[in-house]
Amino acid sequence: MRNLRLTLAGLVTLSTMATVSLATGSTAGASAAPTLSSCKTTVTSQEHTKGKLTVATDDPGYTPWFVNNTPSNGKGYESAVAYAIAGELGVAKSNVVWVHEPFDSSYEPGPKAFDFDINEISYTAARAKAVTFSVSYYDVQQSIVALKTDAIVKKHSASELKTYTYGDQIGTTGLAYITNKIKPTHAPRIYSTLDEAVLALQNGQIDAIVIDTPDGQYMASAQITNAKKKLIATQVGQFPSVGEHYGLLFTKGNPLVACVNVAIKALKSSGKLAALQQKWLGIYTSVPTIKP
Amino acid sequence: MSLSTDGDSSEETPNLLSPRRHLLFVGRRGVVASTVSTALVLLVIIGLLYFAPGGVRVRASYFNLHDMWVAWNGDPSKGILAIRDGIWTNVWMFLVSEVLVLLFGLALAWTRITKSAVLLPFRVLATAYSDIFRGVPVLLVMFLVGFGLPALYSNLATVPPPVFGVITLTLSYSAYVSEVFRAGILSVPNGQLLAARSLGLTQSSTMRRIILPQAVRTVIPPLLNDFISLQKDTVLVSVIGGVEIARSAQIYQSTVFNESGLVLAAGFFLLLTIPMTRLTDLLIARDRERRLAAAR
Numbered sequence: 074m075r076n077l078r079l080t081l082a083g084l085v086t087l088s089t090m091a092t093v094s095l096a097t098g099s100t101a102g103a104s105a106a107p108t109l110s111s112c113k114t115t116v117t118s119q120e121h122t123k124g125k126l127t128v129a130t131d132d133p134g135y136t137p138w139f140v141n142n143t144p145s146n147g148k149g150y151e152s153a154v155a156y157a158i159a160g161e162l163g164v165a166k167s168n169v170v171w172v173h174e175p176f177d178s179s180y181e182p183g184p185k186a187f188d189f190d191i192n193e194i195s196y197t198a199a200r201a202k203a204v205t206f207s208v209s210y211y212d213v214q215q216s217i218v219a220l221k222t223d224a225i226v227k228k229h230s231a232s233e234l235k236t237y238t239y240g241d242q243i244g245t246t247g248l249a250y251i252t253n254k255i256k257p258t259h260a261p262r263i264y265s266t267l268d269e270a271v272l273a274l275q276n277g278q279i280d281a282i283v284i285d286t287p288d289g290q291y292m293a294s295a296q297i298t299n300a301k302k303k304l305i306a307t308q309v310g311q312f313p314s315v316g317e318h319y320g321l322l323f324t325k326g327n328p329l330v331a332c333v334n335v336a337i338k339a340l341k342s343s344g345k346l347a348a349l350q351q352k353w354l355g356i357y358t359s360v361p362t363i364k365p
Numbered sequence: 366m367s368l369s370t371d372g373d374s375s376e377e378t379p380n381l382l383s384p385r386r387h388l389l390f391v392g393r394r395g396v397v398a399s400t401v402s403t404a405l406v407l408l409v410i411i412g413l414l415y416f417a418p419g420g421v422r423v424r425a426s427y428f429n430l431h432d433m434w435v436a437w438n439g440d441p442s443k444g445i446l447a448i449r450d451g452i453w454t455n456v457w458m459f460l461v462s463e464v465l466v467l468l469f470g471l472a473l474a475w476t477r478i479t480k481s482a483v484l485l486p487f488r489v490l491a492t493a494y495s496d497i498f499r500g501v502p503v504l505l506v507m508f509l510v511g512f513g514l515p516a517l518y519s520n521l522a523t524v525p526p527p528v529f530g531v532i533t534l535t536l537s538y539s540a541y542v543s544e545v546f547r548a549g550i551l552s553v554p555n556g557q558l559l560a561a562r563s564l565g566l567t568q569s570s571t572m573r574r575i576i577l578p579q580a581v582r583t584v585i586p587p588l589l590n591d592f593i594s595l596q597k598d599t600v601l602v603s604v605i606g607g608v609e610i611a612r613s614a615q616i617y618q619s620t621v622f623n624e625s626g627l628v629l630a631a632g633f634f635l636l637l638t639i640p641m642t643r644l645t646d647l648l649i650a651r652d653r654e655r656r657l658a659a660a661r
Binding site: 251269272277 | 419422423425426441442443444445446512515516519522523526603604605606607608612615616618619620621622623624
């Protein structure tokens with residue numbers, strides 16, 4: 074009886090040691106810089122739904138990031154980047170699943186139903202305490218969008234910029250740019266969505282919206298019209314880069330980020346990412362630069 | 366049932382409607398029992414929050430004192446507007462709205478109660494008004510006023526959002542308050558009106574000197590209830606671009622991905638409304654006592 078007990082204890086100890094060593098072995102394998110080929114096998118085990126890469130974005134998704142609000146069509150820069158990352162990681166196009174995740178809930182604590190969120194979310198050190206970001210997949214500059222009739226179109230020297238009433242969506246880096254760099258004398262109007270900021274712009278309640286250049290270009294060239302469907306807004310110019318970039322958003326500590334970073338770096342070094350930017354965002358290189 | 370028996374019985378048997386718990390738990394045992402039960406309930410509530418599966422994350426995200434401090438003071442370099450600056454927007458909005466609501470609500474109630482044939486169209490309008498504005502959510506009225514009015518009249522484009530907020534709150538809450546006033550006026554016994562008229566008072570001075578003073582005393586508790594609700598609804602101005610306390614907290618939330626500012630904002634509203642709710646309860650209790658005294 075006593076022997077049996079000892080044997081049992083020995084077995085338990087041995088199996089515990091084996092499990093621990095296996096576990097540490099597998100974490101060591103993941104934390105060592107993964108390669109594209111090793112990722113093709115590890116990704117499957119790290120996915121939210123095994124065998125599928127679940128990608129989230131907000132609804133609606135805007136041009137040029139998405140086309141026709143249909144992320145699964147592979148059109149638009151963010152849709153194309155998501156499929157390119159999947160391609161690098163060996164995930165078939167049919168195994169990429171899109172889900173809707175509002176920006177406001179994407180960073181809330183708790184489990185999430187996606188692998189990563191691709192939604193023009195700018196990296197900041199403060200945000201990175203609550204969530205995990207991938208490396209940059211797009212470097213951003215802010216720009217000014219205003220009605221063609223507004224004074225800001227002609228008068229936008231550093232001191233003149235301070236005199237206007239700005240509006241923006243809550244939590245955007247455009248809003249941070251307004252309060253941090255432009256420092257206007259009137260308090261900015263802050264809306265829940267960009268659509269409301271656009272409505273206020275059309276009403277003349279605000280002079281200008283500060284927004285990243287591609288989104289601003291879309292607003293001015295397609296979105297803001299009058300009752301006769303005539304385009305009434307213009308992109309006044311863009312501000313110099315302040316090092317802002319977009320990152321994919323992961324739940325805090327999601328190990329999948331390591332392999333996704335490898336995929337993004339591979340896309341950069343092969344020139345594929347630059348090609349996608351040229352294809353979907355190419356028209357935005359001609360916007361003039363103005364100083365805040 | 367005679368008045369005297371009613372008075373006697375309320376002195377001898379415990380009145381279950383008033384919170385006289387000392388009659389249920391008498392003496393030292395009562396003190397021990399109530400202390401233990403209070404402590405147990407508090408422990409259970411705290412335990413449910415503290416040991417919840419996401420407790421650690423939620424404490425860091427919602428109850429971080431450092432984040433509350435930064436959100437309170439703001440940080441323009443990160444685009445964070447101070448919660449302490451947002452507070453004044455809420456305070457002046459509800460102060461102005463409450464005065465306007467009292468005046469407009471009373472006028473509406475008065476219009477609905479008059480029996481004059483000439484005023485019929487206004488009576489119909491007032492009835493339709495209270496139906497519409499009690500039926501449409503305040504949030505939607507806020508959108509329609511805040512974006513609709515400047516679209517109609519372009520010279521209103523420069524009006525700050527809190528002004529549209531005051532207009533919205535006045536429109537919506539006057540409908541509720543007019544019904545409260547109307548109920549109060551109708552609760553004054555008709556004999557009061559007849560007596561006043563027979564003493565030679567005119568219709569309007571009967572209303573002003575006899576009916577309204579009694580009606581207003583009756584409706585103060587429900588009025589305060591509506592005002593508490595109105596104070597909280599000042600946050601709705603955020604949807605039309607006004608930066609007030611809740612929007613400041615949201616700005617902090619979406620900039621830093623931390624919700625502590627929201628908890629701070631909620632705490633501020635408690636500071637504002639709890640004195641109001643206590644005052645309402647006190648007035649209800651006092652009114653009840655006065656009525657019982659009158660019955661004896």
